Amino acid sequence: MASITIAAMSKSYGGRxxxxxxxxxxxxxxxxxxxxTLLGPSGCxxxxxxxxxxxxxxxxTGTIHVGDRLVSSPAGVVSPEARGMGMxxxxxxxxxxxxxxxxxxFGLKLRKLSSGQVRDKVEEALGLVNLKGLEGRFPNELxxxxxxxxxxxxxxxxxxxxxxxxxxLSNLDAKLRERMRGELKQLQRRTGITFIYVTHDQAEALxxxxxxxxxxxxxxxxxxxxxEVYNKPANRVVAxxxxxxxLVPGQIRSVNGDSAEIEADGGLVLAAPRPAxxxxxxxxxxxxxxxxxxxxAEPGALSGTVSELTFLGNLCExxxxxxxxxxxRVQTHPLQQFAVGESVGIVIDxxxxxxxxxxxxxxxxxxxx
Numbered sequence: 360m361a362s363i364t365i366a367a368m369s370k371s372y373g374g375r376x377x378x379x380x381x382x383x384x385x386x387x388x389x390x391x392x393x394x395x396t397l398l399g400p401s402g403c404x405x406x407x408x409x410x411x412x413x414x415x416x417x418x419x420t421g422t423i424h425v426g427d428r429l430v431s432s433p434a435g436v437v438s439p440e441a442r443g444m445g446m447x448x449x450x451x452x453x454x455x456x457x458x459x460x461x462x463x464x465f466g467l468k469l470r471k472l473s474s475g476q477v478r479d480k481v482e483e484a485l486g487l488v489n490l491k492g493l494e495g496r497f498p499n500e501l502x503x504x505x506x507x508x509x510x511x512x513x514x515x516x517x518x519x520x521x522x523x524x525x526x527x528l529s530n531l532d533a534k535l536r537e538r539m540r541g542e543l544k545q546l547q548r549r550t551g552i553t554f555i556y557v558t559h560d561q562a563e564a565l566x567x568x569x570x571x572x573x574x575x576x577x578x579x580x581x582x583x584x585x586x587e588v589y590n591k592p593a594n595r596v597v598a599x600x601x602x603x604x605x606l607v608p609g610q611i612r613s614v615n616g617d618s619a620e621i622e623a624d625g626g627l628v629l630a631a632p633r634p635a636x637x638x639x640x641x642x643x644x645x646x647x648x649x650x651x652x653x654x655x656a657e658p659g660a661l662s663g664t665v666s667e668l669t670f671l672g673n674l675c676e677x678x679x680x681x682x683x684x685x686x687x688r689v690q691t692h693p694l695q696q697f698a699v700g701e702s703v704g705i706v707i708d709x710x711x712x713x714x715x716x717x718x719x720x721x722x723x724x725x726x727x728x
Contacts, residue, residue: 361426361443361520361553363389363412368421370407381407383577385421389570394547394554396564399574400600405557406525408574412555413446413523414439425521444521445514449529451506453498453513459485460494462509466517484516487546504535511543515550522547524556528563540566561601565589573597595715598646605647605687608717611639619714621645625681627661629709642717649676649690651711654697659704663687665697679703 365387371378382404389395397405410416412423414436423431430437439446453462463484467477485491488508498506507527514522524543528536544567547554558564564571565585573580573588573596581593592598599606609623611633619633623645631645654677666686667678675696677689687705697703 361428362391363387363521363553363555364422364424365389365408365412366422366424368408368411368423369419370404370411370416371419380577382411385579387572387579387582389553389555391553392551393569394544394556394567396556396558396568396571397574398558398561398564398571398600399580400559402576403574404577405559405572405574409523409525409555409557412521413444414442442521443519444523445517445519447507447510447514447522447524447527449526451498451503451510451530453506453509455498457497458494459490459496459498459501459509462498463494463512463516466513470517480516481512484512487515487549488512489542502535503531504539507531507539508542511546515546515552519552521553521555524554526557526559529558529560536563543567573600575600590711592646592713595644595646595718598713598715603649603688603690605645605649605652607645607647607685607687609643609645611637611641611643611714613639621714624685625661625663625683625687627681627707629707629712631709631712631714634714637714637716643714644717646713646715647687647707648711649688651708652687652689653706653708654679654689654691654695655704655706656697657704658702659706661705661707662702663705665699665701665703668697668699679705681705 365385368382368385370382371380373379397408399405411418411431417436418431418433420433422429430442460481463481464477467480485494488511490508490512528539531539540563556567568585570582571585571588572582575596581588581597588597589601592601598604607623607627609621612620612622614633617633618630619637620630621643622628663679663681665677666680669676673693674690675693679687679689681687
């Protein structure tokens, strides 16, 4: 197995006179035997990063090392087949005219292994992905999940050090995706192979990963554990992308060590962890997760009116309107229900809030111009 070190990597696309940056100054250290997810919206640079790691693209600047071996730089790249990596694509890419056995055995036969060695390795791979008994079927006789397992087995059978996965579950229905998530995670644990997984699905990234690289506009925004990127976002971009969040404008009234007292819209006053460098008077946005807000039947120091209710089975999601008209999204246990129009008390856990410097609004930017 091997670690991956990406240093100062950039890549742009376009013609001679118009270059569009797809990736800018990426530094990323991936440890051996980890499940790493590259997460972000379309166009953020995650697939470009995966293709650079695979060796399909030459970087404009920077390097990639696998262990101590330099595999990519502007001077040249080691070919994909010589990198010791496997690749699983979004569209499965299985041979329609070959059986499951023949699909999985294809790479082994190119390596001139004996028929006995091929048989043993294919049987082992079939067991890893729970496809034993289906080796004689053709792809059109398989479900989407089974075809994806064939693609996984075909990559695993050649014993790669690193497995690259480009949104491999996006074509599956919701139930099957959830089941395949669990299988992928167990597979990574059993094999000890480093998995690098691309997705735009936050829930998928949180469920699967040891570490998540959150990307936006071609730049790495944060690299950390699922807990860190969700509960301790590095900036507003990460907070806004990782699940639902309320971003409430406010101002720091006073500071006391690592704590800041903030006054915000709707009569909200709370003491939250203070980022380094923020002083009294600073304009901030407070990031409040809906699950970190509690509603009570009795109006309290902070109150509002329920304006929307959505029952989602495992939870209830409310929109509560604060004095002054600002809305706050709140999630509660499904057995705790309030009616639309009901006045409720609001309790916020300040220790779970994050503060970010206020970003100018579009209207403010337009008037400044």
